[in-house]
Amino acid sequence: MDEKSTKRAWIEDAENRKRAKSALATGAPTNFTSLAIVDLTEDDDNTRMAIVRPTPCYPGAPSSLYDVVGQYREPKDDDDDDLGDTQADTENIEFVASQAIMDMTQTQPFSQDMVCLRLKLHSLAERNLCRDSIEKFKQMGLYEIEFSLLSSVFTFGRDNFTTALVGKYERTSLDIVKLSKKHCVLECKEDATTKRTEVYITDTSTNGTKLNGERLVKGAPQVLRHDDKITLLSSQSGSVLLGYTVEDPHVIAANATVPASSSRNTKRHIQENVLGVLFSSPLVGRDALGGLHPIEELDLCREYDNLTQTLEEASKYAITKPDNSQGVIIMIYIKTRVVMLVPREIDLNVQFATSINFQTMMTLGCRALHFSGHGSPKCLYFEDQESAVHPMSTEELRRFHGGSSSPLRLVVVQACHSQYCATAFLACGIPHVIAVKVEERLEDQAAIVFTKNFYLGLGQGKSVAESFDIGRNSVATFPHLAHAAKVCKVYSAASKFQLLPEGNDHSEIIFPMIEMPLEDYQSQVPVTDRFPTIWSSKLPSVCQHFRHRETDQYYICAHFSMTNQSQRFVWIVGPAGVGKTQLSYSVARYLGARKYFPAGIKFVYVSKLADDDMATHNNNTISLGPRVFSAIKNRVQLWLSRAFDEQKSTSYFNGLLVLDGVDALLGREENDFMKWIETICTQYSSLRLIVTARKQVVSSVFQIHAGRMQHIHSFKPGQAVDLLRRLIGKQRSLQLSGLTKSPIWNIKNHPDPNINLSLVLEQHPALRQTQCLPQEIANLASQLIASPNVTMDDLVAKFGTNDNI
Numbered sequence: 141m142d143e144k145s146t147k148r149a150w151i152e153d154a155e156n157r158k159r160a161k162s163a164l165a166t167g168a169p170t171n172f173t174s175l176a177i178v179d180l181t182e183d184d185d186n187t188r189m190a191i192v193r194p195t196p197c198y199p200g201a202p203s204s205l206y207d208v209v210g211q212y213r214e215p216k217d218d219d220d221d222d223l224g225d226t227q228a229d230t231e232n233i234e235f236v237a238s239q240a241i242m243d244m245t246q247t248q249p250f251s252q253d254m255v256c257l258r259l260k261l262h263s264l265a266e267r268n269l270c271r272d273s274i275e276k277f278k279q280m281g282l283y284e285i286e287f288s289l290l291s292s293v294f295t296f297g298r299d300n301f302t303t304a305l306v307g308k309y310e311r312t313s314l315d316i317v318k319l320s321k322k323h324c325v326l327e328c329k330e331d332a333t334t335k336r337t338e339v340y341i342t343d344t345s346t347n348g349t350k351l352n353g354e355r356l357v358k359g360a361p362q363v364l365r366h367d368d369k370i371t372l373l374s375s376q377s378g379s380v381l382l383g384y385t386v387e388d389p390h391v392i393a394a395n396a397t398v399p400a401s402s403s404r405n406t407k408r409h410i411q412e413n414v415l416g417v418l419f420s421s422p423l424v425g426r427d428a429l430g431g432l433h434p435i436e437e438l439d440l441c442r443e444y445d446n447l448t449q450t451l452e453e454a455s456k457y458a459i460t461k462p463d464n465s466q467g468v469i470i471m472i473y474i475k476t477r478v479v480m481l482v483p484r485e486i487d488l489n490v491q492f493a494t495s496i497n498f499q500t501m502m503t504l505g506c507r508a509l510h511f512s513g514h515g516s517p518k519c520l521y522f523e524d525q526e527s528a529v530h531p532m533s534t535e536e537l538r539r540f541h542g543g544s545s546s547p548l549r550l551v552v553v554q555a556c557h558s559q560y561c562a563t564a565f566l567a568c569g570i571p572h573v574i575a576v577k578v579e580e581r582l583e584d585q586a587a588i589v590f591t592k593n594f595y596l597g598l599g600q601g602k603s604v605a606e607s608f609d610i611g612r613n614s615v616a617t618f619p620h621l622a623h624a625a626k627v628c629k630v631y632s633a634a635s636k637f638q639l640l641p642e643g644n645d646h647s648e649i650i651f652p653m654i655e656m657p658l659e660d661y662q663s664q665v666p667v668t669d670r671f672p673t674i675w676s677s678k679l680p681s682v683c684q685h686f687r688h689r690e691t692d693q694y695y696i697c698a699h700f701s702m703t704n705q706s707q708r709f710v711w712i713v714g715p716a717g718v719g720k721t722q723l724s725y726s727v728a729r730y731l732g733a734r735k736y737f738p739a740g741i742k743f744v745y746v747s748k749l750a751d752d753d754m755a756t757h758n759n760n761t762i763s764l765g766p767r768v769f770s771a772i773k774n775r776v777q778l779w780l781s782r783a784f785d786e787q788k789s790t791s792y793f794n795g796l797l798v799l800d801g802v803d804a805l806l807g808r809e810e811n812d813f814m815k816w817i818e819t820i821c822t823q824y825s826s827l828r829l830i831v832t833a834r835k836q837v838v839s840s841v842f843q844i845h846a847g848r849m850q851h852i853h854s855f856k857p858g859q860a861v862d863l864l865r866r867l868i869g870k871q872r873s874l875q876l877s878g879l880t881k882s883p884i885w886n887i888k889n890h891p892d893p894n895i896n897l898s899l900v901l902e903q904h905p906a907l908r909q910t911q912c913l914p915q916e917i918a919n920l921a922s923q924l925i926a927s928p929n930v931t932m933d934d935l936v937a938k939f940g941t942n943d944n945i
């Protein structure tokens with residue numbers, strides 16, 4: 141790549157990142173107002189809300205409104221010692237899991253970008269590798285490989301592994317030369333007859349590839365299933381030297397059910413070992429006129445994974461104490477006892493940043509506090525009870541404290557424009573505060589690299605100053621970021637991080653190592669799973685690049701979190717492929733992480749059950765409705781009694797039931813179905829319900845149980861282009877020369893070529909053919925990726941030019 145094209149690539153990359161933050165960047169004001177009483181019932185166009193008056197939200201705030209709006213009750217925790225209460229403690233998330241495993245693999249509808257299979261390095265193969273090689277495998281994407289229709293083909297070959305096996309000895313001991321240059325190919329595609337998304341493996345090697353111990357027929361594709369074992373190299377006795385295990389995320393999700401109280405964390409915590417983590421990702425901000433401004437949801441789950449992996453990694457390495465002066469005489473031998481310096485077991489207290497949670501965290505005490513969220517020069521964006529922004533000003537922040545005996549010594553404010561808030565913490569007497577410089581937006585990659593390296597240092601007993609330098613240097617030298625700064629001539633991302641007060645002594649060690657005799661250290665079993673689970677792996681993940689639904693999601697979350705417990709269900713309605721199912725996933729993940737549903741979450745894929753029923757009855761639709769209805773009733777009843785009756789939590793713990801794609805029940809059964817909804821809502825007062833359907837219904841149940849009809853519309857053209865470009869990513873480029881069918885392709889001449897391209901794309905008939913439905917946009921993206929030489933113009937010619945918008 142010449143310098144010019146590198147520069148273009150980086151500019152494009154920077155643009156992409158800018159677009160990723162578009163919700164904040166495009167005109168959303170930063171002076172959001174605080175809590176408001178909202179009349180959701182009168183707002184069906186989902187655009188504006190009534191605002192009453194801004195209210196401070198902190199314990200003791202002189203406001204009666206707080207009492208009205210803030211009656212939200214945290215789920216009762218009967219274990220007082222349980223600081224880091226885990227979501228897994230109480231969750232009970234299930235899929236409809238009665239079919240055979242084969243069927244279970246696809247109980248969810250598939251989309252282009254949904255991961256349908258994952259290959260994981262075989263445990264025996266992992267055992268053969270040194271730590272450096274494993275790290276290299278991870279870096280090269282060879283440790284875990286995910287397949288979706290968008291990233292469809294993967295080839296295993298000798299070259300991958302020659303680079304990945306760092307130890308020379310490993311290459312010979314594994315006999316890497318026995319691998320062919322192109323050993324086998326894996327491809328994800330839709331089966332023409334069953335319409336299932338499958339991953340096929342085809343052997344292309346000289347020495348053979350084995351599947352479950354059997355050698356594959358060369359050149360013949362074979363479907364992969366959950367738990368299959370792929371062997372690329374084996375020993376003479378047949379054991380796996382290099383190979384992979386196949387995982388189907390849906391099977392794992394379907395089979396993993398944790399009884400409500402099985403893993404209650406009973407550990408006692410010591411304040412000095414606690415790192416408090418405060419996450420904040422409000423969905424919208426409200427301006428002074430009550431206008432809503434969507435805010436892109438942060439990928440806090442990834443950030444949390446990054447943090448926990450780092451702390452776990454840091455805890456694994458002990459060092460020998462250099463000073464041996466503590467030698468003792470043991471029996472008749474004169475022997476120096478080896479003393480180890482062992483990292484402290486840092487405990488996490490993870491909360492979402494509401495004012496109540498923040499005060500609780502301060503009262504319980506922690507040694508360090510990490511805040512991650514959005515911010516403006518004047519405030520941090522906390523979350524209110526309805527998942528909107530609660531702006532936390534510097535003055536308000538100062539009011540939170542843990543009393544004179546608070547062990548808090550360090551605060552890391554990882555948010556844009558956080559310097560002012562950092563000063564609030566300094567004013568509270570916190571000696572070390574790390575912030576991002578005012579006016580600087582924090583690039584996600586920089587934050588991840590900094591967090592990882594900073595906490596690695598802190599976890600290894602290094603001082604604040606040392607850890608900060610390690611974190612900042614890693615950002616400065618991280619290839620991607622360093623290169624971006626060089627090419628785009630922006631100053632280094634590392635200079636955005638500040639350790640305050642500047643010039644003070646930051647040599648304090650926050651989590652000092654513990655001294656321990658070698659024998660005690662060796663007899664210790666490392667504690668795994670010690671961090672609370674916030675985002676359950678059992679919940680379905682939203683599709684890649686899930687976007688532009690923050691406001692819809694806000695309305696649903698706000699509906700459920702209103703203090704009025706009678707607001708029981710939301711009916712999500714919209715055309716096929718508009719994203720109803722994905723929205724329900726997103727709501728479940730958002731509220732699930734915030735412990736809104738301790739009684740559990742259950743998804744029932746009604747449309748899938750209807751399809752399966754049709755397939756078993758030779759597409760006979762007679763009695764389809766009653767059959768599906770009765771199957772659903774049985775399943776739901778089972779779950780309801782487990783979640784509510786057996787847990788004796790009918791009146792207290794909320795649970796969420798999602799009935800996805802209920803259109804098959806909206807024919808003759810509609811009345812019965814609505815009556816049944818009324819019955820279960822009456823019987824289980826803590827049940828919250830999301831129903832998705834293409835059809836809207838009119839029923840008195842909406843009045844009785846304060847149901848909300850949530851209309852989901854197609855994307856706006858600009859959003860459609862945004863999604864298309866994100867999905868295509870770097871996999872291929874879109875050139876103006878391939879967009880001549882856009883009516884403005886030679887008229888629009890925006891000085892920024894990137895914006896120009898988006899504007900031309902917005903008007904292009906191939907984009908308009910998608911009707912801006914996310915599913916159709918994903919299909920368009922996959923067609924473009926699959927055929928790099930096909931232009932958008934060619935796709936119009938293929939499907940005709942009818943303009944649907």
Ligand SMILES: Nc1ncnc2c1ncn2[C@@H]1O[C@H](COP(=O)(O)OP(=O)(O)OP(=O)(O)O)[C@@H](O)[C@H]1O
Binds near residue numbers: 253716717747914
């Ligand atoms: N907000 C979004 N952002 C990005 N992609 C989306 C979004 N919503 C949906 N998609 C894409 O569209 C696909 C279909 O979405 P989904 O299954 O939720 O649609 P649906 O409205 O439930 O359709 P149906 O009525 O057919 O069940 C997703 O798999 C995803 O690829």
